[in-house]
Amino acid sequence: MIEREAAVRAVEEQLERDYQQWRAVSADAVRTVVLHVEEHELVWIVWWQSEEFARTGECMLLGTGPYLVDRVDGGLHEIGIVSAKTGAWEDDYRARIRGLPVRTxxxxxxxxxxxxxxxxxxxxxxxxxxxxxxxxxxxxxxxxxxxxxxxxxxxxxxxxxxxxxVEPVNPALAANTVLSGAAIRAGQRPER
Incomplete structure (x- = not known):
């Protein structure tokens, strides 16, 4: 089982990779931080935002939905904000990523x-x-x-x-794998 702290660490590492990638193409790259973490039966839902927002609370439109860290294998996934707010990601995650049966x-x-x-x-x-x-x-x-x-x-x-x-999954509502649990165990990191 992946603990909360390990999930936060995985997302912080991804946020740093994203920052370095943006920094390579723009001096206006914005640092981001983990804001809070929610426990879900399948994943840790890790919300993030700009450092400035975390410090000041002043609204800054940045980012998309949260990262999901699989509680079993530590896989790192991302979902859009609409999917996060509606829970639309859950059936897709259960079926496609976890291979669990989902009623249709x-x-x-x-x-x-x-x-x-x-x-x-x-x-x-x-x-x-x-x-x-x-x-x-x-x-x-x-x-x-x-x-x-x-x-x-x-x-x-x-x-x-x-x-x-059965309606096909709307790609905007699906969970996208950033780094699979198998890749994490093998010590690989994404090249995003």
């Missing part, structure tokens, strides 16, 4: 189809599927529901359902 509209559809099949029969479940997803032919809907009731729906048909029901 496909899971809800599967639950509904199984419930209809249990109470009204397989053909009612097929009709329900075709009403919700008219893209399926009757034969595909029968194949889908039959396979679902026996265990798993065919991957090719699940891909169609996913495309129709």
């Amino acid at each position: 509209a496909v899971d809800d559809l599967h639950d509904a189809l199984c419930a209809v099949a249990a109470t009204r029969g397989r053909m009612h479940a097929v009709r329900t599927l075709r009403q919700r997803l008219p893209v399926f032919s009757p034969a595909e809907a029968i194949e889908y529901v039959s396979a679902l009731l026996e265990g798993d729906a065919p991957a090719s048909l699940v891909a169609i359902v996913t495309k129709e029901l």
Whole structure:
């Protein structure tokens, strides 16, 4: 487990790298510091701002959203301010970065189809599927529901359902990896 102090240190190192990079191209580079840290079940959320703001409290538009430091492997990620304020980053982080299962509209559809099949029969479940997803032919809907009731729906048909029901992650709301936990363990540093 990554402790709070280690998370702060990782972000401070990244802020220094960013400062040096900006300093190389502009004399107006602004130093930044960690303002506060929030504990989350998956990550440490590390907020940062300019040194001047930290000292004076005078508003200065600088930066984006916070850094996320993975509490398991120490990976360093960044998210935008809108994603940070709305929590939109969480499902993306769980699924894409941690590889954890996340419920989607496909899971809800599967639950509904199984419930209809249990109470009204397989053909009612097929009709329900075709009403919700008219893209399926009757034969595909029968194949889908039959396979679902026996265990798993065919991957090719699940891909169609996913495309129709699950909105892709807006890149502006996604968590972007700055440095993976594996790279940190290997002693690598980003070249940003």
